[in-house]
Amino acid sequence: MPAGDLDDKFSQFRxxxxxxxxxxLNGQEVKLAKILGEFPWHRHAEADELFLCWRGRFRLEFRDHAVEMGPGDYHLVPRGVEHRPVAEAEAEIVLFEPADVRNTGDVDDACFTAPQGVVL
Structure with missing residues (x-):
């Protein structure tokens, strides 16, 4: 998949x-997600994670501060740093992370842990 339309890809799931x-690419994956509400606190011990806001607004919460995100904003969460995204209204985000990273990191949550490798 060398090229694509992100708006089209976001329209393919709810x-x-x-x-x-x-x-x-090079052991990394580019992932799309729609978010709403509070995600569980978690960390990725071995991987950095980059969040890019595509549509809407959300905040990345850390134990000692929060980062407000809007369309076009990005933020790198360093490996080992506990965090959670929170969206008061639906937002669309793009994630850049190693292919083997589980979305809930060190937390196993029946509601939030997603299957890995789901391709659009």
């Missing part, structure tokens, strides 16, 4: 907190 892979 569920929240279930990342979809749209591209892979």
């Amino acid at each position: 569920e929240h907190w279930q990342p979809k892979v749209v591209a892979s």
Whole structure:
């Protein structure tokens, strides 16, 4: 998949907190997700994670501060840093992370842990 239209890809799913892979490169994946509400606190011990806001607004919460995100904003969460995204209204985000990263990191949550490798 060398090229694609992100708006078209986002239109192909409705569920929240279930990342979809749209591209892979050098052991990394580019994932799309729709988010709404509060995600569980978690960390990725071995991986950095980059969040890019595509549509809507959300905030990345850390134990000591929060970062407000709007369309076009991005933020790198360093490996090992506990965080959670929170969206008061639906937002669409693009994630950049290693292919083997589980969305809930060190937390196993029946409601939020998504299957890995789901490709659009």
